[in-house]
Amino acid sequence: MEVRSLVALAQAAGDDDPRAALRAAAELRRETERLEAQLVRRARNAGLSWAEVAGQLGVTKQSVHRKYGGGGVLRLGRQP
Secondary structure (H helix, E strand, C coil), X not given: CCHHHHHHHHHHCCCCCHHHHHHHHHHHHHHHHHHHHHXXXXXXXXXXXXXXXXXXXXXXXXXHHHHHCCCCHHHHCCCC
């Protein structure tokens, strides 16, 4: 998904209709999770350590490794 699409979803999340806003927020969450997984994969392929990835995401090394390493999303090639 392109950045423009993410911006459009973020704007739609401000809709006056709460149903439309919630749908947009849910889609935005799914898309940002996919984007994060792609970026983590890119970072790891570029040689960044789990600690470096975690630092950039503002989480612990353990949490990012649990989510994306070992049996996580990156190893299996799955999308979140």
